[in-house]
Each structure stands twice: as structure tokens, then as C-alpha cells.
Amino acid sequence: MTRIVLAVYFAIVTGFLLLPLIFLVPISLTDSQFLEFPPTSLSLRWYREFFTDQSWLDATLVSLKIGIGATILSLLFGTLAAIALVRADFRAKGVLTALFIAPLIIPSVVLALALYIVFLRWRLVNNIYALTLAHALIAMPYVVMIVAGSLRRFDMTIERAARILGAGPARAFVHTALPFLTPAMFASAILAFFASFDELIITLFISGGLQTLPVRIWNDLSLKLDPTVPAVAVMLTLVSIIGMSIGEIVRRRNELRYQTHSVPEA
Amino acid sequence: MLAAVLFVYPVFGVLTLTVHDGTSFTAEPVRQIYTSQLSIIVLQRTFVTAATVTAICLVMGYPMAYFMAGLAPRKRVMATYLILLPFWISILIRTYTWIILLGREGVLNKALSALGLTGEPIQLLYTPVAVHVGMVQILLPIVVLTCLTSILDVERDLVKAARSLGATPRQAFWKVVFPLSVSGAATGGIICFILCLGFYVTPTLLGGRTSILIANLIDLQVHKTLKWDLAAVMASALLLATFACLLFYWGLTRKRSEFATGGLAR
Numbered sequence: 437m438t439r440i441v442l443a444v445y446f447a448i449v450t451g452f453l454l455l456p457l458i459f460l461v462p463i464s465l466t467d468s469q470f471l472e473f474p475p476t477s478l479s480l481r482w483y484r485e486f487f488t489d490q491s492w493l494d495a496t497l498v499s500l501k502i503g504i505g506a507t508i509l510s511l512l513f514g515t516l517a518a519i520a521l522v523r524a525d526f527r528a529k530g531v532l533t534a535l536f537i538a539p540l541i542i543p544s545v546v547l548a549l550a551l552y553i554v555f556l557r558w559r560l561v562n563n564i565y566a567l568t569l570a571h572a573l574i575a576m577p578y579v580v581m582i583v584a585g586s587l588r589r590f591d592m593t594i595e596r597a598a599r600i601l602g603a604g605p606a607r608a609f610v611h612t613a614l615p616f617l618t619p620a621m622f623a624s625a626i627l628a629f630f631a632s633f634d635e636l637i638i639t640l641f642i643s644g645g646l647q648t649l650p651v652r653i654w655n656d657l658s659l660k661l662d663p664t665v666p667a668v669a670v671m672l673t674l675v676s677i678i679g680m681s682i683g684e685i686v687r688r689r690n691e692l693r694y695q696t697h698s699v700p701e702a
Numbered sequence: 703m704l705a706a707v708l709f710v711y712p713v714f715g716v717l718t719l720t721v722h723d724g725t726s727f728t729a730e731p732v733r734q735i736y737t738s739q740l741s742i743i744v745l746q747r748t749f750v751t752a753a754t755v756t757a758i759c760l761v762m763g764y765p766m767a768y769f770m771a772g773l774a775p776r777k778r779v780m781a782t783y784l785i786l787l788p789f790w791i792s793i794l795i796r797t798y799t800w801i802i803l804l805g806r807e808g809v810l811n812k813a814l815s816a817l818g819l820t821g822e823p824i825q826l827l828y829t830p831v832a833v834h835v836g837m838v839q840i841l842l843p844i845v846v847l848t849c850l851t852s853i854l855d856v857e858r859d860l861v862k863a864a865r866s867l868g869a870t871p872r873q874a875f876w877k878v879v880f881p882l883s884v885s886g887a888a889t890g891g892i893i894c895f896i897l898c899l900g901f902y903v904t905p906t907l908l909g910g911r912t913s914i915l916i917a918n919l920i921d922l923q924v925h926k927t928l929k930w931d932l933a934a935v936m937a938s939a940l941l942l943a944t945f946a947c948l949l950f951y952w953g954l955t956r957k958r959s960e961f962a963t964g965g966l967a968r
Contacts, residue, residue, distance in 0.1 A: 438871070442769040446781070449766055453788045453842060456799035459809060463802060471802055473809045535710070542713070542944055543900020545917040546937045549924060550712030553934075634792040637902050637917075641924070650794050657798065657907060666802075669795040680790050 457673070464666035471661050482667040492664065495652035499633055502564065502648060506571035506632040511625050513572070514579025515617070519609075521580070522587045540577040547574070548641035555642050562644025570638055575628035582627070582687075586620035587613065589691075619690035626683035630676050713941070741919065741936065748916040749943075751830070751905075752898035755837045756891050759845040762838070764887055767849035768879075782847070789843045797904050800836045801827060804908070828910030836904040841897060845890045852886020853879065885954060892951045896944050916940055 451458075459473060464482060466475035486492050514536075521533050539547060551570055552561070560566035590613050598608035636650040643651060649668070656662045770781045788796065803809045804826040811823040826832055856879050864874040902917035909915075914922070916936055923933040 439769075439772065442765060442772075446766055446769045449762060449842070450781075450784055453785065453839060455803065455839070456788065456791060456796045459803060460795070460799055473802070473812075541896065541948070543896075543917060543940050545900055545902050545920050546713065546941050549920055549933055549937050550715060552924065553715055553930070554712040630790075634794070636794055640921075650792065653794060653798070657801070661801070661805075665798065669791075669798060673791045673795065676790050676792070677787070 460666050460669055460673070464663075464670045466663060469663070471663055471666065482663045483671070485664050486667055486671070489664070491647075492652065492668070495647045495649045498564070498646055499649040502568045502571055503629045503632040505565075505568035506575050507625050507629040509568065509572035510575040510579050510628045511621060514576045514624070514628070515583050515621060517576070518580045518583035518587060522584050536580045537577045539574050544574070544635075544637045548638040551638060552641040561642055562646060564646060567639065567643055567646060570642060571632040571635055574635060574638065575631045578627040578631055579621070579624040582620050582624035583617060586617055586687075589694075590616050591694075616690070616694060619686045623683035623687040626679050630679060633672075633676075738932075741932070744914060744916055744919045745936075745939065747913070748899060751833065751837070751913075751915060752895050755834055755841065755898050756845075756895045758834065758838050759842050759894050760849075760887060760891050763842055763845035763890070764849050766842075766846045767853055767887075770846070770850050771853040782850075785843045785846055788839070793840055793903055796840055797836050797907050800832060800839070800908055804832050804835070827908060828912075830909065830913045832908040833905050833913050836908045837898060837901060840904065841894050844897070845887075845894050848890025848893065849883070849887045852883040852890070855886060856882045889951055889954055892947050892954070896947045899940060899943055899947075 462475055463471055463473050465478045465480070466472050467477040467479040467481055468475070517536055521529060521536070555561050555563075555566055555570075558566075595608050595612045598612050599605070603611065634650060635648075636654060639646075639648050639651055640654065647655070649672070653665055653668065656665055766785075770778055770785075773781060801808075805811070806823045806825070806827070808827070810826060811820070814820045815823065860878050860882070861874050864878045865871070869877065900917055901915055902921065905913055905915045906918055916939075920933045920936050920940075923929045923936070
């Protein structure tokens with residue numbers, strides 16, 4: 437009895453959570469000038485609109501550039517940080533770990549204000565490279581957490597074997613631990629990319645005139661309810677769901693693969 | 703290094719701005735906040751909203767998690783993905799959907815009038831209710847997943863023991879599962895509360911002028927009234943509140959892990 441009530445409850449709340457997905461898709465397919473649900477006639481008009489409007493394309497390009505740059509930077513620095521945090525043995529490790537995760541936890545408006553003040557002083561507002569750096573900063577916690585988590589599960593005996601067989605520390609790491617880490621790095625790169633792609637508040641503060649895709653949507657929302665936005669939203673959602681799923685599948689498969697090969701713990 | 707330059711330095715800069723006006727130390731900005739009616743109201747509103755949203759999330763989320771904990775592992779993974787799906791959609795887009803759903807000409811109002819329940823469209827958008835709905839939709843998955851982890855952590859054998867000693871399922875839940883999982887749920891609540899404090903997009907788009915939160919006020923002071931020192935004080939207050947919650951969180955998790963290993967050692 438209780439189970440049935442709970443199941444019904446679960447279905448209702450999940451429906452509430454999925455509401456945006458349920459409504460956005462039909463609304464984006466309308467043929468009319470206005471947002472309407474249910475749409476009276478279906479068309480891909482607003483999707484076409486997106487691909488023919490230069491300002492939407494420009495915003496997407498800016499977002500892509502920043503996203504790719506931020507992903508590369510955060511992957512590089514984040515992986516190095518993760519290795520240091522897991523392998524090295526030093527006093528301030530706890531503090532340092534907290535520091536790397538912090539941009540994820542502290543309210544982004546605080547970070548936005550802080551960066552804005554500093555970037556103004558350094559004349560870095562309205563600079564795409566500075567914006568990329570800021571995005572790398574907020575994307576890095578994902579890389580640090582996922583790569584560090586994966587590295588902790590790595591069976592050190594393999595690396596030790598490589599060392600015994602004559603490899604230097606760097607070479608042993610690159611040939612044993614790094615292949616093991618690659619899927620985690622890949623998964624975290626996807627997360628990092630979308631963290632950058634979604635970032636709005638910090639971008640609003642420090643971008644100056646630069647428009648990323650979320651800023652473009654944001655600017656549109658304050659003016660009118662443009663039917664292009666649902667179409668953009670649906671495309672973005674599809675891309676991120678596909679991207680995240682691929683990352684997750686790769687990560688899981690790797691874990692299973694190494695599980696079967698590693699020696700069972702005593 | 704990246705973290706140090708781009709994170710510690712700017713954030714520290716904001717903190718010093720509250721007590722230092724560039725040439726000398728001053729308590730003026732802090733005093734202004736204390737005497738400003740608006741800041742006090744907004745601060746209060748932010749904390750009340752955060753507390754309410756957290757409470758709603760916990761009350762809604764715990765039964766969800768309890769249901770999921772009772773599922774077979776395969777089904778549980780599926781349910782988890784269902785809960786996580788909206789989590790992968792950008793906050794901006796999820797908030798945007800609520801504009802379409804709750805607006806005067808929105809889906810909900812149309813449905814209500816079509817059913818003959820309302821004559822006039824009711825004002826849903828730009829009210830505190832809309833802000834709460836939007837925030838709960840965004841944060842609920844986090845709370846459900848933390849509750850799920852803490853319920854799964856409860857030793858199954860304890861429930862079996864309670865049942866064999868004559869407890870009804872209801873008693874077993876309230877005397878065993880609930881007390882042992884409630885502190886884990888509370889940690890999920892703290893995370894939710896911290897995230898609530900920094901919300902910017904949802905109150906701006908769904909709340910209108912009368913329900914702005916602290917993040918919006920910081921934005922206003924930076925971009926409209928140009929009172930940077932006030933913005934810095936508010937940001938510091940936000941940061942301190944976050945740290946206070948984090949300390950509380952660490953205390954809670956530490957106590958819990960001690961309890962799990964010490965009190966329930968097998």
C-alpha cells in the first residue's frame with residue numbers, strides 16, 4: 437500500500453522535475469510569431485531562424501571558443517592539481533583541496549564581483565582570453581574532483597611494477613596511471629566544457645560587450661519572449677544530454693574494465 | 703597558481719574592500735549596510751527564502767529518496783538518471799520554462815481558464831511563489847540524491863533485526879531508518895541552503911522587483927547605483943554565511959562518520 441503511494445508520488449514529482457523538457461520541445465516547434473502551447477501548426481521555423489541570424493551564430497561561436505579554451509586549461513591544470521593532491525604528501529593538503537573545490541561552492545556572484553574588480557584594475561574586462569581564464573577557474577573543480585577520484589582507485593602495484601622494471605617516475609606514470617585516467621579526464625572535460633558553456637553570472641559581470649550564448653539568451657529575455665529561445669534551448673539541452681551521456685558511458689566502461697583486471701583486495 | 707591568482711586574490715580583495723576604502727581603514731560601508739533598510743530587508747528575504755526552499759526540498763525529496771532506496775539496483779540507476787536529467791539542462795533554460803508556464807498568457811493560466819476554474823488570469827509570474835517553484839525545481843535533484851545516499855548507508859540488517867523483534871514496517875522506518883538517515887539528509891539540506899543563498903538567475907527572471915535576493919542587490923549596486931563598497935560588504939556577508947554553513951556541514955559529517963564507525967561497528 438505505502439509502496440504504491442510512494443510510486444505515484446515519485447512519478448508526480450519526477451514529472452514536475454521534467455516539466456521544462458516536456459513543454460519546451462512542443463513550444464519550440466511552433467509556426468507562429470508567439471510562444472504557444474500547444475502549437476497550432478508545426479514547423480522548424482525558429483530553428484532555421486537561429487541558423488540564419490548572425491548574432492545568434494556569433495554568440496555560439498564565442499561560447500564555443502571560450503568553452504574549448506576553458507576546457508583545455510582546466511583539464512591541464514586540474515589534472516596536475518589532482519595528481520598533486522592525491523600523490524604528494526604535504527601539510528596544507530586539506531586546505532588546498534578545499535581551495536580547488538571552492539569556486540564550485542561559493543556563490544558565483546561573489547566570485548563575479550571579485551573578478552570584476554580585479555579585471556577592471558588590470559584592464560581585462562571585455563577580453564576574451566580573460567573570460568576564458570575565468571571560465572577555466574569555474575570548470576576546474578569538476579576536473580579536480582573526477583580525476584582525483586579516479587586516481588585514488590588506481591591500483592598502485594602496476595605503477596610500482598613499472599618502476600621496478602626500470603622506468604623513471606614520470607615514464608612509469610605516463611605508461612600506467614595515465615591510460616587509466618584518460619576516460620575520467622575525458623568525462624571531466626565534457627563536464628568542464630558545459631560548465632563553461634552554461635556560465636552566466638560571471639560572464640555578465642566581466643564580459644563587457646562580449647556575448648556568449650547564455651548572455652545572448654539573457655539579453656533576449658529582458659526584451660521580449662522571442663520564439664527562437666525555446667529552439668535554442670532544445671538544441672542546447674540535446675547537446676548537453678548527449679555529451680554528458682557519452683562522458684558517463686566512457687567513465688563507467690573504464691571502471692568495469694579495470695575492475696575485472698585488477699587483483700581482488702584481500 | 704591559477705587558483706591562487708584568479709580566486710584567492712580577488713576574493714580577498716572583496717573582503718578588504720569592506721573595511722578599506724583604498725587609502726585607509728574604514729567601517730563606513732559596514733555601517734551603511736546596518737542602517738540601510740533595503741539591505742536589511744533583502745538580506746532577511748534571502749535567508750528566509752533559502753530556509754523555505756531547503757525545507758520544501760527536504761520534505762519533498764526524502765520520500766522520493768526512500769522510494770528509490772527500495773527499488774532493485776537496476777531500476778534505482780534508471781530512477782537516478784531520470785532525476786539527473788533535468789540537472790543537465792542549464793539553469794537559465796529551466797528558469798525560462800517557468801516564464802512560459804506561469805505567465806499571464808502562460809500554459810497554466812490558459813489551462814485554468816479552459817477548465818473554467820478562473821475568469822481572469824492569475825498573477826503567478828513575478829511573485830515569491832514563482833521564485834520558490836523555480837528554485838525547488840533546480841535544487842530538488844541534489845537533495846534527493848544526498849538523501850538517497852544516506853538512506854542506502856543505513857545497514858539493512860538493522861531493519862531486519864527490528865522487524866524480527868516485532869516492529870511493524872512503520873515502526874522500523876521511524877525508529878531505525880529515519881533517525882539513522884536524518885543527519886545525512888541534513889547535510890544535503892545544508893548544501894541546498896548554501897546554493898540558495900547565491901541564486902541570481904531565478905529571482906531575477908521569476909521574482910520581479912519585489913522579490914530580489916542578495917545576489918541581485920549586489921548586481922544592482924555594481925551596475926546601477928555604482929556603490930561598490932556596499933556590494934563588497936554584501937558579498938562578504940554572503941561569503942561568511944557560506945563559510946558558517948560549511949563549518950556546520952563539516953561538523954555534521956565528522957560526527958556522522960564517527961557514529962557510523964564507532965557506534966555501529968560490526
